[in-house]
Amino acid sequence: MEDITINAERYRIAIYHMLSDALKEPGKDYEGVQQKNVDFLETAFQTLQYSIDRANYQSWPELASDVSALKNDYRLSFIYPVEKRVLPVESIYRQWTFDPTVEVPFAKEKGYLMSDFALHMQALYVQYNLSIPQEYDSMPDHLCLELEFCAFLLAHESKERQAVFIKEHLSWVEELYQDAVKQDIPMFYQQVIKVIAEFLKYEMHSSEKQTA
Amino acid sequence: MAAKPFSRRTFLKAAGVTLAAATGDIFAFNDWLAKAKAAEVSKIPSICGTCSAWCGMWIYVKNGRIWKATGQKQHPASKGKLCARGHAGIMWAYNKDRITHPMKRMGDNWFEPISWDDAYSEIAAKLQKVLTDYGPQTVFYSQNAKPTSRYYMQRFMHAIGAPTIHSHHSICSTARDVANKWTTGAMATADMANAKCILFLGRSYADGISPSATANLADARERGTKVIIVDPRYSSSCILGDQWVPIRPGTDLALLLAMAHVLLEENLYDPDFIEQYTVGFDEFKKTMLSYTPEWAAGITDIPAETIRTIARDLGKNRPASCIEQGYKAPNGANYVNGTQTFRMMICINALLGNYGKNGGMKFPLNPKLGELDPKQYPVPPKPKVPRCDGVGIKGEYPLCQTSQGIPHLMPKKAMEGKAKAGFIYSFNPARNSPDPKLMVDGYKKLELLVVCDIQWSETAMAASYVLPECSFVEREDLPTGIAGGKPAVTMRCQAIDRIHSQTKPFEEIVTGLAGKMGLQKYFDFSREEVATAMLKPLKLTTEDLRQKGTIVLDGKAKELSFATESGKVELYCKAFADNGYDAVPVWQPPLANAGKNSFVLIHGKQGIMSHTATANIPGLLQIAKNYNLERIWINPAKAKRLGIKDGELVEVSSPYTSKQVRVKVTERVHPDAAFLPAGYGNLSPWLKTGYGFGINPNDFCPHRVEAISGHAMMMEVVVTIRKVGE
Numbered sequence: 001m002e003d004i005t006i007n008a009e010r011y012r013i014a015i016y017h018m019l020s021d022a023l024k025e026p027g028k029d030y031e032g033v034q035q036k037n038v039d040f041l042e043t044a045f046q047t048l049q050y051s052i053d054r055a056n057y058q059s060w061p062e063l064a065s066d067v068s069a070l071k072n073d074y075r076l077s078f079i080y081p082v083e084k085r086v087l088p089v090e091s092i093y094r095q096w097t098f099d100p101t102v103e104v105p106f107a108k109e110k111g112y113l114m115s116d117f118a119l120h121m122q123a124l125y126v127q128y129n130l131s132i133p134q135e136y137d138s139m140p141d142h143l144c145l146e147l148e149f150c151a152f153l154l155a156h157e158s159k160e161r162q163a164v165f166i167k168e169h170l171s172w173v174e175e176l177y178q179d180a181v182k183q184d185i186p187m188f189y190q191q192v193i194k195v196i197a198e199f200l201k202y203e204m205h206s207s208e209k210q211t212a
Numbered sequence: 213m214a215a216k217p218f219s220r221r222t223f224l225k226a227a228g229v230t231l232a233a234a235t236g237d238i239f240a241f242n243d244w245l246a247k248a249k250a251a252e253v254s255k256i257p258s259i260c261g262t263c264s265a266w267c268g269m270w271i272y273v274k275n276g277r278i279w280k281a282t283g284q285k286q287h288p289a290s291k292g293k294l295c296a297r298g299h300a301g302i303m304w305a306y307n308k309d310r311i312t313h314p315m316k317r318m319g320d321n322w323f324e325p326i327s328w329d330d331a332y333s334e335i336a337a338k339l340q341k342v343l344t345d346y347g348p349q350t351v352f353y354s355q356n357a358k359p360t361s362r363y364y365m366q367r368f369m370h371a372i373g374a375p376t377i378h379s380h381h382s383i384c385s386t387a388r389d390v391a392n393k394w395t396t397g398a399m400a401t402a403d404m405a406n407a408k409c410i411l412f413l414g415r416s417y418a419d420g421i422s423p424s425a426t427a428n429l430a431d432a433r434e435r436g437t438k439v440i441i442v443d444p445r446y447s448s449s450c451i452l453g454d455q456w457v458p459i460r461p462g463t464d465l466a467l468l469l470a471m472a473h474v475l476l477e478e479n480l481y482d483p484d485f486i487e488q489y490t491v492g493f494d495e496f497k498k499t500m501l502s503y504t505p506e507w508a509a510g511i512t513d514i515p516a517e518t519i520r521t522i523a524r525d526l527g528k529n530r531p532a533s534c535i536e537q538g539y540k541a542p543n544g545a546n547y548v549n550g551t552q553t554f555r556m557m558i559c560i561n562a563l564l565g566n567y568g569k570n571g572g573m574k575f576p577l578n579p580k581l582g583e584l585d586p587k588q589y590p591v592p593p594k595p596k597v598p599r600c601d602g603v604g605i606k607g608e609y610p611l612c613q614t615s616q617g618i619p620h621l622m623p624k625k626a627m628e629g630k631a632k633a634g635f636i637y638s639f640n641p642a643r644n645s646p647d648p649k650l651m652v653d654g655y656k657k658l659e660l661l662v663v664c665d666i667q668w669s670e671t672a673m674a675a676s677y678v679l680p681e682c683s684f685v686e687r688e689d690l691p692t693g694i695a696g697g698k699p700a701v702t703m704r705c706q707a708i709d710r711i712h713s714q715t716k717p718f719e720e721i722v723t724g725l726a727g728k729m730g731l732q733k734y735f736d737f738s739r740e741e742v743a744t745a746m747l748k749p750l751k752l753t754t755e756d757l758r759q760k761g762t763i764v765l766d767g768k769a770k771e772l773s774f775a776t777e778s779g780k781v782e783l784y785c786k787a788f789a790d791n792g793y794d795a796v797p798v799w800q801p802p803l804a805n806a807g808k809n810s811f812v813l814i815h816g817k818q819g820i821m822s823h824t825a826t827a828n829i830p831g832l833l834q835i836a837k838n839y840n841l842e843r844i845w846i847n848p849a850k851a852k853r854l855g856i857k858d859g860e861l862v863e864v865s866s867p868y869t870s871k872q873v874r875v876k877v878t879e880r881v882h883p884d885a886a887f888l889p890a891g892y893g894n895l896s897p898w899l900k901t902g903y904g905f906g907i908n909p910n911d912f913c914p915h916r917v918e919a920i921s922g923h924a925m926m927m928e929v930v931v932t933i934r935k936v937g938e
Contacts, residue, residue, distance in 0.1 A: 014216060021217075033218035036218050037217045037218055082309050082898035089308075097277075099274070102280070103280030105300060106300075106306075109831075111830065112306035112308065113308055116241075119275055124239065128226075131227055132223055132224060134713050136223065145224065149224060
């Protein structure tokens, strides 16, 4: 029984890493890896008993077969053109601050960088002596970092804290997926975000069950 | 684990992970929030960058983020208050659609990020090629001038031998500024605190807000000052006035000529002032004789008796009465008769003998700032080649100011092959000048266009390279003097850390580029050294300004003098005569005249919206949406004739375009005018917030250059309006 649990935890860590990876700009090292990822996800989800249909990700080898095209898809999805992209950043989907003393007029609005959640992420990185790449200074709550942080918590901290973290920081990903569909971003990234959203639903459900 | 995924690099790097450190008490969000709420608040002085009023502001910072903003009490523009634009504009720092990296054009609406070093190298190589192949007279720099950009880019332009430096005024107030230069030598401002009667022509403090000006107007009214507002529309300022006098668009000059006629005919002018301080009175008086109020009534649609009353109100209260100095309104860049309209405003103020008098027009005092020692820090020589916009050149625009130039002319010069490379800073002429297509097409003819901005303006979208500046809350700028009854000095200080690591303050950008051009010797100093040198004559330090924000200085009014060629107010202007312009203003009709079923398209700011830049601020745009502020105003009489009802969708057409917008049918606008707010109609799809909302008056107007001061004549267009099916 213990072995199964350990195995499951390893799968979870690996899934978080893999999905985080999928949200980083693809390089040459990303060529020809998708079949391996698809097979892994299927096995991992089965092991975890997460009913995420293979149809959601089985076309990744096709969609990501040409890395230079995928690089272009990445830009179209997350960088330019501005009017068609989505930003997988928690701050954009959360109220800017919950500090009632803040008097700027957009304090309770959504859609701005460096919300409380970004500041909290910064504090967590400091607490765990972690550093992030400079280009993420304006978005320490980018989804790829938050997924990686989940993996870090599972590997080095505790399941309990990881459960607290996903509950507090990752409830917005379904909204991101809706935006990805609305903006019609390239299919590979639509599917990646969908799989992340589905996976996180199971993760949250699973942690709630544990708490109960 | 049976299968493993492909795994690449991790972004989270452990710097000596110790899980002991992980047992702190901020892991849960609410625990962090409790600590964050209790954090200390610091207070940093800044200058609002949302519009060009540049109000002094205090930015309060908590946990490294903006916590609130207030107006600096000691700053003459804010006097303790900020407007909605100031409160909303500070969010630019956190806007998700900012320009975050240096970008290189790769195709239509397609840019790719490049490194700063590559950007500098490529721009320097292309600029060098333009200088070698075509000469420095083909290079221009257009800016919405700010202290840091003005200082650094002037050095840069002079270092490459290029004289063509522009401010934005040819689409703003250049007619006013040229008229003042050649009539009184400098611009005087109305002493509202002491005026018994004041006439505003078009200018609306409550729409083009600086908080102190609006408050001063309200105070004046409360004190009993008679405030007369002449404007084709009942602006937001009219509620603070005694009398709204609707006028036919573009005819203010006729009103002024007739007012002068009345003042002269009824001896309501100041003969002593005229004798001592003016030249050309006889020619002036002779010219005014034919401009009777009855004549002007037919042109302006203002009854002759009203014209007489306005003139008498001013004349009888002289010298504590004046015509407010104006800005873009009534005619800074609007109609063909703009420069002479302002000359007449000044001439009437001279007839009232109000210069230097309480309640009249006063020349503001400027603080004298210092500069770097040129022996220690070499100054590039002034360029010897002519400007490419023709400013200061006989036969072209000899009287236009070299400090302002004609930026909106550059795309045409590019089409003619006379401009080859340009730099544009914090300025959006591609959207805010008439005929945006011509502007963009012209800019794209350049071999190099470098735009520095914080957001994807229409001009940035036309650039070959876009260099991202950090927003105004993320940088410190050079000190700046503030002219006024008492001079002051202020400085924008950095309130928060840069959010995007690849953005830079402007001085770093210019210095970096200068280094690649081999011009480092002209930039071998820090901004702090320049700031220190500027403040030295005032016996102040940068630390003083970092503490206090704005410091009001002692200043005594100088003896009245006029910095013109004659040393007097030039009612007759010899320089105008020498260059073939009317030496004394005469009636010149506007080019655009409304017909029975057509309108002259006028425009203006709104209290919450300055330009298309502010339309991209979500909070402000939401107000505009909630209150239907994008609508075009027309008068009910004409609306009825055209079968148009309030709120209906209409098509507005000029010979240049047709666009649809909803209509506001209101008595608040003259029947010959259709008023369209100037701040909407973003064309850049990357200005995601503002894009697609409203239409812009510049789309309807042709590209033109007025003969004397070179302005854009932005209201010289007739439109038709028809109801469209929905």
